[in-house]
Amino acid sequence: MEKEIKDINLIIIGGGPAGLTAGIYASRAKMNMLLLENEIVGGQIRNSYLVENYPGFKKISGAELSDAIQSQAEECGAVIDEFDVIEKVKFMDNEKIIETESYIYKPKAVIIATGASPKKLPIRGEQEFLGKGVHYCAVCDGAMYEDKIVGVVGGGKAALEEAIFLTTFAKKVYIIRRHDYFKGEQSVIDEAINNEKIEILYNEDILAVEGSDFVEKAIIKNTKTGIERELELEAVFGYIGTEPKTDLFKDYIEMDSYGYIKTDEQMRTNVKGVYAAGDVRVKEFRQITTAVSDGTIAALGSEKYVKDLEK
Structure with missing residues (x-):
């Protein structure tokens, strides 16, 4: 059966803070728009235990913030389609095609807000013990x-926050850090260092996880001495950065060597009418607030x- 072809003004790809914000602005401008998200709306922040740096909220869970932004977007008239997976795209200056499992869309403008996903731990046993x-x-x-005893691998804000969160359940949390310093807000670093359930293993790198049916231990190596040793634990949580989706x-949009999309300050890509917003684009700081800003600019630009096309 042939797929139905739909002409539309704007398609937003991705339902994180950047995509949802773009949806708010586009729907308020009465654009004929659709937001496509092939997973759960909210993006990475939905998995954040606590958000303390979003203006207007002293403390709010990532899930609550995601729900609030989604609810506002829908109340403004944004149409969101979850789980209709995009199979392929074609982005040209004079034509844009997005084919999903259900439809073929021909939008006049596109905003790419697909975000980034966690990098996999490059260790032996990662696939075998995934989940x-x-x-x-x-x-x-x-x-x-x-x-239980668990480990967190990483040295940024996300790793520190997740280690703190895990103390809610685990009796002990190791932070495995390959350097002797952390990146992130000093208040978060101090909270992790002062938590009696957390032990920080500086200058240690994780090489492997081992066990029978489930993880029972990790093999770690000191980055200064080269000495390897076993560490008894029952889970490892990885937070070593992200990679763009x-x-x-890649066949149409210019990217840097890491796969992040190049844009100008107006969020415009190399293809006319295609914008990128949020963590998916080349930028120095990746925060919820910067994603929201990107989404605003991209939506206003696409409008x-x-x-101009319709004149």
């Missing part, structure tokens, strides 16, 4: 390790672009 002791979301899987667009 059975190797995890990338403490909010999702932390409750599995009530009164851009494979779908102007479509209006």
Whole structure:
């Protein structure tokens, strides 16, 4: 059966803070728009235990903030389609095609807000124990390790926050840090250092996880002495950075060597009418607030672009 072809003014790809904000602005401008998200709306912040740096909220969970932004977007008239997976795209200056499992869309403008996903731990046993002791979301899987010993790999804000969150369940949390310093807000660093359930292993790198059906231990190596040793634990949570979700667009959109999309300050890509917003684009700081800003600029730009086409 042939797929139905739909002409539309704007398609937003991705339902994180950047995409949802773009949806708010586009729908308020009465654009004929659709937001496509092939997973759960909210993006990475939905998995954040606590958000303390978003203006207007002293403290709010990532899930609550995601729900609030989604609710506002929908009340403004944004149309959101979850789980209709995009199969392929074609982005040209004079034509844009997005084919999903259900439809073929021909939008006049596109905003790419697909974000980034956690990098996989480059260790032996990662695939074998994925979901059975190797995890990338403490909010999702932390409750599995009530009164257990777990490890967190990473040295940024996300790793520190997730280690703190895991102390809610685990009796002990190791932070495995390959350097002797952390990146992130000093208040978060201090909170982790002063938590009696957390032990920080500086200058240690994780090489492997081992066990029978589930993880039982990790093999770590001191980055200064080269000495390897076993560390008894039952789970490892990885927070070693992110990688952009851009494979779908690589034949049409200019990217840097890491796969992040290049844009100008107006969020415009190398293809006319195609914008990028949020963590998916080349930028120095990746925060919820910067994603929201990107989404605003991209939506206003796409509105102007479509209006100019219609003149």
